[in-house]
Amino acid sequence: MRVLIVEDEPYLAEAVRDGLRLEAMAADIAGDGGSALERLTTNSYDLVVLDRDIPGPSGDEVARRIVASGSGIPILMLTAADRIDDKASGFELGADDYLTKPFDLRELVMRLRALNRRRAHLRPPVSEIAGLRPDPFRREVFRDGRYVAPTRKQFAVLEVLVAAEGGVVSAEELPERAWDENADPFTNAVRITVSALRKRLGEPWLIATVPGVGYRIDTGSTLPGGTRE
Template identity: 50%
Template structure:
């Protein structure tokens, strides 16, 4: 799951990013409206956490531009105002959810997770393949009765592969969906993560390498 946080309060932005990363999400951060819009249009985010009161370009305008461009990311709008009128305005602009500040962090994580499951295409809360069970809401996985202790990137790769429903997923797509923008596109991170994931999943193997096409379950 890949998330963009657009928040001009740098301390809050970094705090939110750290918390989302601990919840096994890949997170990029922007501190103003123009930078947030540019990143949102350049990368395929599942969810955009968008502050409404941004410098350079108001959050309302960012949201409107994303809708006009056909961007498919889900938008969670944050605001210091909490009136019914603000809520109606935010949702009317195309935001998918609305959260007033201050907020409880577990609520933010739950909202982001719920929006991600409604992203393109919708991902069910529990993904199944044989005896492999991945709970995308609780961020847990097990094979049979054995819990799987997965690192965030391992969980993310497994989630994307299961959601692909048998389609071979290129390494470039996995890198774009599970890693943040700091990832080196020429790195072997995907290959290494797949190898570790296979070892943790055990036998019989469930991840197949498809020549020149990527990986699939």
């Protein structure tokens, strides 16, 4: 899951980002409305945490543009105002949920996961691929009926690979989706995480490396160039 945090208070934004990362969510920060719209144009996000009171285009304007784009990205609005009228106007703009400052990070995480579950119901779920059954809501993985316990980061990587349904995920795209925009695709982090996940899933290896390109779930197809090393 990748989240865009739109918040102009640096300490709060960084605290939320770091907390979401501990929950295996990739998170980027935009400190104003203009930066938020730019990131929404160039990156793919599953959820947006949006402060209403931000510089540049307001949070309300950002919400309007997200809704108008037809992307369907769920919006969780943040505000210091707790009046019913403020919340009502936020929902009218297209917010899917509302959280008043100050808030508990655990509540934010629960609300984001709930929003992601609702959105997932609108998409055809990947029930099984090559005997692999990942449950993104219970954070459980089964392979041919055998329970597998990946780490949070390994699960995030697995989610991206499974969503590709056997297609190749490039070495550049994988860290963007499972880490965040600051991840360096040229470090060993991706290779080490994929290697550890491959071993945890067990033999025969399910994650194939496509040299010079990236990784994919080996579905037994004849896609050229894939290796399991």
